Amino acid sequence: MGIIEWVTTIFLLAGAFFFFAGTLGLLRFPDVYNRLHALTKADNVGLGLITIGLMLQVDNWVLALKLLLIWFLVLLTSATAAHLIANAALRGGLPLWRRP
Amino acid sequence: MNISAGGFDILLAAVLPLLAWYVLSTRDLFKAVALFIAYGLLFSLIWVRLAAPDVALAEAAIGAGLTGALLLDTLGRIGSRDTSGAASAMEPEGGPPDARES
Amino acid sequence: MDGLYLGVALFLLLNILLGMVRVLRGPSPADRMLAAQLFGTTGVAILLLLAEALAAPALRDVALVFALLGGLTVVAFVRRAWSPPTQVNKE
């Protein structure tokens, strides 16, 4: 296993860890706004690390560009969705969580 | 490698009937539709496992995106409370479905 | 390397199944849609990993379509379906 394989392994495991942290945050956080926070971390950082790890393995720069495009689209989608849900919840008067 | 691939098959095959049962037996229709969206996503993973990426592409395009949007749009119009059916036939009525003019 | 890809993909599938608990339990509809959004992103990651592991480049196109249409359901949910508790729906 060369140095590239080791770097890919590290990136993939870090991405999987971020996805796991996002899912755990979705389960454990008490509030829609807090859960949004956990969710966007999983979307952006987790998928980004996995994409970078896979980009090191492809041998064609067009394929690497395609992976980058997928990550960019997910970034755009997740930012839009998070903003829309947070805006609707805040405007609709969903109460904020306070530490009891 | 074979263990991981077989694990995919076993997990998907164990979860999908359970998910179908939950979709059809929950009281809240919003919950049913959200579960149905997850069900479509797992189905496209099954098609990847069965070496049919063309079907997975079609399912991703219209199964996951379009059907969920159509169902959510209709639920926003007619309300998400299901006061009938096998799940809730023995429950006292929780209020009429809101008769909002459309 | 293929074993690593498949293992990480299996782990992400287990994450999806774990997040299903939030769909089942979530108090407000927004929680359920948030979980569905996370499933979409995790599905993109699984598809990319499987494309590398099974040597099937067509799966990257499937992932691309998923990434494009993943936001459609959330937008339809917020704009057309969800009326939060105190808001009067004006249509």
Added chain:
Amino acid sequence: MSQFSLYAVISMLIFSIGLYGFIAHAHLVRKILAVNIMGSAIFLLLISAARRDPTAPPDPVPHAMVLTGIVVSVSFTAFALALTRRIYAETGQAYLPETEPAISAQKQDIVQK
């Protein structure tokens, strides 16, 4: 147990669940969901039958049928949802006229008890 027999058994299980849901529930959106679930079970059976021999490339004819079927099922869903909205706009309820009086009679009974 091979991949084919596993998915064939699972697809029949899902089909039975969908059929039960279609019969047992009166709400129209739930019926549409049940029909979609039954359709996806049939697609699963066809695709797994196309890959019955894992060493050979899969049979393209069931793939084409399933692609057509997916498009048909989406357009069916859209049409049925439009009909549901129409029924709701006319009657204020999302049930078929045949099942609706029985339900309200049952509810009257429960309320009186």
